[in-house]
Amino acid sequence: MKLSDNTILITGGASGIGFALTERFLKAGNKVIICGRSEEKLQKAKEKYPELITRVCDVTRGSERIALFNWVTSEHPDINVLVNNAGIQQRYHVLKTNAKDDWNYYSQEIASNTEAPFHLCLLFAPFFANKDYAAILNFTSGLAYTPMAIAPIYSATKAAVHSFTMSLRHQLEDTAIEVIEIAPPAVNTDLGGVGLHTFGTPVDEFADAVFKNLDEGKHEFGYARAEKARRMSRDEIDESVKEMYSNMKDTIL
Numbered sequence: 334m335k336l337s338d339n340t341i342l343i344t345g346g347a348s349g350i351g352f353a354l355t356e357r358f359l360k361a362g363n364k365v366i367i368c369g370r371s372e373e374k375l376q377k378a379k380e381k382y383p384e385l386i387t388r389v390c391d392v393t394r395g396s397e398r399i400a401l402f403n404w405v406t407s408e409h410p411d412i413n414v415l416v417n418n419a420g421i422q423q424r425y426h427v428l429k430t431n432a433k434d435d436w437n438y439y440s441q442e443i444a445s446n447t448e449a450p451f452h453l454c455l456l457f458a459p460f461f462a463n464k465d466y467a468a469i470l471n472f473t474s475g476l477a478y479t480p481m482a483i484a485p486i487y488s489a490t491k492a493a494v495h496s497f498t499m500s501l502r503h504q505l506e507d508t509a510i511e512v513i514e515i516a517p518p519a520v521n522t523d524l525g526g527v528g529l530h531t532f533g534t535p536v537d538e539f540a541d542a543v544f545k546n547l548d549e550g551k552h553e554f555g556y557a558r559a560e561k562a563r564r565m566s567r568d569e570i571d572e573s574v575k576e577m578y579s580n581m582k583d584t585i586l
């Protein structure tokens with residue numbers, strides 16, 4: 334991927350992995366636009382980097398996604414990179430759910446992790462198709478390849494984005510749009526709630542690795558355990574899913 338002179342929209346760019354990428358894209362000489370639900374988080378990011386452009390947007394809402402697209406393409410028509418990074422993770426045992434009353438809660442994960450990136454890709458790809466250079470980066474997870482059974486819908490949303498991204502890459506192969514999938518391992522951020530991700534890769538180490546892979550022109554990559562997961566055989570996947578579940582199931586029981 335071309336790493337400078339782009340105008341980049343990063344969903345969820347005010348914190349976690351998104352913010353670490355925001356910092357690196359700014360330093361590499363790009364214009365960076367970030368969005369998220371929390372105005373406070375966006376403001377904090379802007380205090381650190383006044384050149385950042387921020388926009389409040391809840392990507393789970395279709396009308397807000399369209400408003401984001403309309404705003405960014407009219408105010409910043411030079412936009413040529415979309416990073417679908419925003420996501421949430423929920424952990425639960427299906428026997429402890431009450432889907433009659435709570436489906437709205439569970440469906441948030443589908444809306445933010447799949448519906449939003451799918452919709453944004455469909456909005457931005459035709460706009461990007463006329464550019465000399467563009468890129469779409471979709472965040473999946475090592476769990477797209479080896480589901481973490483304590484987060485069943487989360488893992489399924491990431492598998493769906495992996496599949497979608499492969500199709501998108503084929504459909505756009507005759508355009509100047511690079512389609513890139515990034516599959517993080519466990520990275521120490523607030524994903525799923527503060528304090529749940531403390532055992533993984535430090536966020537700066539992961540973001541540096543992402544930049545290296547992008548610089549090398551890779552179109553699909555993981556890191557650490559997620560890179561291994563991408564290459565596992567079916568037997569290895571079964572073993573890995575079983576081991577993860579047995580190590581973590583007490584946290585949801």
Ligand SMILES: NC(=O)c1ccc[n+]([C@@H]2O[C@H](COP(=O)([O-])OP(=O)(O)OC[C@H]3O[C@@H](n4cnc5c(N)ncnc54)[C@H](OP(=O)(O)O)[C@@H]3O)[C@@H](O)[C@H]2O)c1
Binds near residue numbers: 344472
């Ligand atoms: N950390 C990991 O271990 C890990 C592993 C594999 C994959 N990933 C993936 O990497 C991506 C980034 O995760 P992260 O670890 O950096 O998570 P994070 O620290 O929780 O950050 C998520 C970001 O997304 C934003 N966001 C969440 N829901 C949103 C919504 N509905 N609309 C707009 N923005 C929203 C949040 O901002 P607001 O709260 O202000 O909206 C926040 O800035 C996600 O797609 C995640 O699934 C992470």
